[in-house]
Amino acid sequence: MRLIQAGSALRLRAGLRPRRVVLTDAHGELTARELQDIATLLRGRGDRAPRLTDLPADAPLRQVLATALASDGALDLRSSGSTGDPHLQHRGPLTPAQLRTLLDLARRIGLRPGVRIASAAPGVHGHGLLVALGALALGAPLVDLTHLRPAARVRLLRDTAPRILTGVPVHLADVLTADQARCEGRPLRIARVVSGSDVLAPDLRADLARHFRARVHDVYGTTETGSLTVDGRPLRGVRIREQHGLLHVRSPFTGARELVTDRGSVDARGRVVVTGRADGAVSSGGMLHHPKAVARLLAGHPGVAGVRLRLVDDQRYGTRTVAEVTVADTVDDSGTPGVEELRALVRDRLGAAAVPREVVLVSGPAPGDPDLSSPDGSPAPR
Structure with a gap:
């Protein structure tokens, strides 16, 4: 049995209250x-x-x-790669x-219904999409x-x-810093702040709560499993167990399958603690990617002779990737990417x-440098 389509929910809402504001952004208000x-x-x-x-x-x-x-109601999403190589996922009602x-x-x-929620998470990301569609279906105005x-x-x-304010920790930290600088003793009052998609540092959590x-x-x-826990407590219908330091998950979004998501533990009271990624993916501001997959893709471009990907510490995002691309020698510049x-190639494929x-x-290439390197500098397979 299938139940509820986002399109059907909006058509019903538009029919009942077509003038109800469903979204407010920098361009103004948008009605149903x-x-x-x-x-x-x-x-x-x-077509x-x-x-x-x-x-x-x-x-x-x-x-x-x-x-x-x-x-x-039928959505094609690109998986985060937490449970395998990134791939397109087809989600129905x-x-x-x-x-x-x-x-x-x-x-x-x-x-x-009726509770206004502000989202700083990009809509093409699983976090932002879930917030946007959830708010729409519930009749909660979105900012x-x-x-x-x-x-x-x-x-805004x-x-x-x-x-409610939700976003990746780096976005929440930006809002906090900006309001601290401009509030003039009258900080914003937000009843609930919801963090997702990346590790929420205890210091940031305390600062958000206090300010x-x-x-x-x-x-x-994860994109593959859907939301799993809130403050370490599994959601209804979610089953999580630990084996050899890895979290094994079964949720309504995985069907009968049990997937390994991340490294972590489950304490005696059932509280889940995530300690790190188990898939080699890198999180940069809550956005996940696989550096070796990116390097292999870029190296396959006919105008590219070699690729070196480096992970660089970043104060804002935690980690950022730098791709050094060696262009191939060509007769003219027509083949030089x-x-x-x-960037468009990576976005479209990964x-x-x-x-x-x-x-x-x-x-x-610099003397002695490999044509294609993994983030730690070791040669990666082509």
Whole structure:
């Protein structure tokens, strides 16, 4: 049995209250009827329904929502790679078991009809998409903070006064720092702050709670398994066990399969503690990617002679990737790839999360350097 489609939920909501504001962003307010009209226009373009994987990494939430709704509930997402190589996942309408898990998540973080929620998580990322579709289905007004500068995020938060703020820890830290600098003794009041997609440091959690006078929640999950825990407690329908330091997960989104997600432990009271990744992926501001897969893809471009990927410490993101690409010798410049072409290649094949934060073109390999290196400098397979 299949239950609830996002498109059906919006059409019902638009029919009952077409003027109800479903989203506020830097461009203003968007009503249910307006969003439905945009989705209808997208469905009428071309022979193929629009897909989320076609969207750029900086797509605003109104574009993400319209694209998701135009697909009539069937979504193509790129997996995070937590349980294997990144690949496209086809998600249809929610089953009753999946809906029960998501409703438990909404209850625990205080999301219910009419409660305004501000999201700083990109909509093409699993975290941001879940928040956007969940808010829409519940009738919770959404505030789009994505891709805004920290000061602009604070201004929009003050204008909209949401009860819940969610995002990746780096986004939450940006909002905190910006409000501390501009609040003039009158900090924002946010009842709940919800962190996900990356490790929430204890110091940041304490600072968020103190400054916003908020209850702070730490949500753990993956694209493959869906949300799994809130503050270490498994959601309804989720089963997690530890074996040899690895977390084995079964959830309504995995069906009958049990998947290994990350390194961690489960204490005597059933509380789950995640201690690290088990798949070799790198998290940069909550966005996951596999450096070796990126290096192999770039090295396969006909205009590329070699690739070296380096992981660099970054104060804001924790880690960032730098791709040093050696271009192949050609008769003319027609075969020489540009930086944006290489970034687009990675985005299209491996997803927005995999795009290196820096791509540097070099004219020739340094003496003694391998043509293709893994992040630790050892030769990686072609």
